[in-house]
Amino acid sequence: MHALPHDHTGARIKRLRLERHLTQRALSDLSSIPYSTLTKTEQGVIAATPHVIAAVARAMRVEVATVTGQPYIAELRADELDVLIAPIREALDVYDLGADPDITPRPHQLLRDDDEQLLAAVRAGEIKRVAGQLPGLIIEATTAAHTAAASEAWLLLSSYYRTAYDVASKLGFPDLATIALARMEWAAERGSGAVVGAINRYMRSLIYLRAGQYRTGQRLIRSGLDVLDQAEAGRTRDVVTGQLHLGAAVMAARAQSGATAVDHLAESERIAESTGEAVEVYWLAYGPTNVGVHRVSVHAELSEYDTAARLGRTLDVPKEWPASRRSHHYAEVARAQMWTGSLDDAFQNLLRARRAAPQQARYHQTVRETYAGLEAAKRQLPDSFLSYGSWLGA
Numbered sequence: 001m002h003a004l005p006h007d008h009t010g011a012r013i014k015r016l017r018l019e020r021h022l023t024q025r026a027l028s029d030l031s032s033i034p035y036s037t038l039t040k041t042e043q044g045v046i047a048a049t050p051h052v053i054a055a056v057a058r059a060m061r062v063e064v065a066t067v068t069g070q071p072y073i074a075e076l077r078a079d080e081l082d083v084l085i086a087p088i089r090e091a092l093d094v095y096d097l098g099a100d101p102d103i104t105p106r107p108h109q110l111l112r113d114d115d116e117q118l119l120a121a122v123r124a125g126e127i128k129r130v131a132g133q134l135p136g137l138i139i140e141a142t143t144a145a146h147t148a149a150a151s152e153a154w155l156l157l158s159s160y161y162r163t164a165y166d167v168a169s170k171l172g173f174p175d176l177a178t179i180a181l182a183r184m185e186w187a188a189e190r191g192s193g194a195v196v197g198a199i200n201r202y203m204r205s206l207i208y209l210r211a212g213q214y215r216t217g218q219r220l221i222r223s224g225l226d227v228l229d230q231a232e233a234g235r236t237r238d239v240v241t242g243q244l245h246l247g248a249a250v251m252a253a254r255a256q257s258g259a260t261a262v263d264h265l266a267e268s269e270r271i272a273e274s275t276g277e278a279v280e281v282y283w284l285a286y287g288p289t290n291v292g293v294h295r296v297s298v299h300a301e302l303s304e305y306d307t308a309a310r311l312g313r314t315l316d317v318p319k320e321w322p323a324s325r326r327s328h329h330y331a332e333v334a335r336a337q338m339w340t341g342s343l344d345d346a347f348q349n350l351l352r353a354r355r356a357a358p359q360q361a362r363y364h365q366t367v368r369e370t371y372a373g374l375e376a377a378k379r380q381l382p383d384s385f386l387s388y389g390s391w392l393g394a
Contacts, residue, residue, distance in 0.1 A: 008372050009048040010041045012067055016060050017042075031059035047338065047373030050366075051254060051301065054212025063174070064211050068365055070172030075362060075393040081128055081171060087135035088164055089176060094139060095183050098146045105144035108152060111137070115159050119283045122166045123322035125357025131167050138164065145187065154191030158184050158200075165203055170324075170360055178207055194231040198224040198240050199282060202247050209247075214255040221248045239281040242271035246286075246294040253301035261298045265291065285325045289317060293329045300336045308336035312349075327357035331366040338373045346374060347381060350388065368392060 017027050024042070028035040033055050040046045048067075057064045065071070076082040094100070105111065114137055121130050138160045145153040161184035168176035181204050188196040201224035208217035224244050231237045249264035269291045277287035284290075292315045299308035312333030317326055334349035350370060353361045361367050371392060374381065 008044050009053065009068055009369060010044045012069055013038075013048070013056055014042040016056075016062060016067065020060055022060070027056060027059060031055040044372065044376050046376065047335075047369045049303075049369075050210075051256070051303075054210075054254070058212050065172065065174055068172075070174075070363075070365070072172060072363060072393060076171065078393075079128065079359070079362070081131060084128070084131040085168075085171070085173065085176065088131065088138075088167065089179075091135040091138035091142075092161070092164060092176075092179050092183050095142060095186065099143045100139060103140060103143045105140050105147065108144065108148070108156065111141055111144060112156055115141075115156060115163070118163050119159070122163060122170075123283060123285070123324045125323045125327060125360045127167060127170055127359040130163065131171075134160070134163060134167065145190075151191045151193070154187045155193045155196055158187035158191060158193065158196050161187060162199070162203070169206070171363055172365075174207060174210065178204075181207070194227055195236060195240055195282070198227045198231070198244065199284075200224075201227065202240075202244050205247055205251065209251055209254060212254075214251055217251045218248065218255075221251065235275055235278065236281055238271050238275050239278045239284060239286045242268045242275065243284045243286050243290075245271070246290060249294055249298050250301060253298040256302065258302050261302070265295055265298060268294070279322065283322075285322050289315075289321060290325070293317070293325070293332075296329065296336070297332050300332055303339075305336045305339040309333065309340050309342065309345075312336060323357045324360050327353045327360050328364070328366075330356060331361065331364055331370065335366055335370045335373075338370050338377075341377075343374055343377055343379050343381065346370060347385060347388075350374075351384075354388070354391075362392060 017024070024039055025035060028038045033052055037046070037052065041048050041052055053064055053067050057067045073082065118130050118134065118137070141157045141160045145157040161180050165177050165180035165184065168180055181200060185197065185200045188200055201220045205217040205220040205224070208214070208220065221244050225241065228237055228241055245264045245268035249261045249268065252260035252264060272286070272288045272291050275287060277289060279285045279287065292311070296308050296312045296315065299311065317329060330349045330353040334346040334353065337346035337349065350367060353364070353367055371389060374385070375389065
């Protein structure tokens, strides 16, 4: 039985190419992707890497989501997540309408407690629960901010918008994620929050990273570092600075600028030595562990898969680290192992990604592309492999 979906990423690249009357050679030239890589990707012989996906999307002037097939509507419908998107859109759209006369917001501390619970739940991989609760809380926090007109109320609303970004990006809705970040910045400006403003730019840079627009992503990170100059010196500012350097490292690696990526990693490592593990600071999961996780990602983005796989095997990720971050890391290690031919190990890490945060892993592009790559290798894999594919929707 063939587990690879008929409409896998390579097949979509081929269809989009033919719709534009491009030959494989022409698309190879336009995207600067080697001809053999492109042909094998279209055939499903090798998995589509983020670099290839972004390059062909730019060359054909389409969104990355068009190439990857996101959002995965059938799976969202099966998980009853599709009906939760429209209420989030509506909640984001009432930002400038003032206080809702039919809502009496609860005290600030209660709204803040709910915000912290949602932030923790997202990082525990409980996306459906968060998506269900979020719209009502955003609307309540919006009314509270307009009513109180205080910095703390605007910054709290900004944090709720950040959670909307988390949900939208994890479920594959880049347009909604972009709107959420615009609202986050809008509220942060009213709260005069330099640190939150810098985090906003970091998250915006990730949208451009996924879209393959590295120059704009790098500008956003530089802007975030500039904004941090306005923040009070201390551990919090150091943590956000270090996280921005980690984002810059992956951005540079995706753009195939290895030396720049290494420089950013080194700077972030230096900062992490002084901050220590700071998982709790703005829920960035920053610290030496995150530096190690990003080092794996950087080498994978540079196609140095042997190094990425070796580092992934030796990195000790604490069990108490956020489940969503552990799941993402296991997916990255699985990708590196798949490219080095360690198929059994790669599948075991896909299983770890699912165990850590199943709702996130089901919609994670790296998980899906790695699964497709393992299937394309046509080696003997456990019976549970096809079961995993069915769970993904493949």
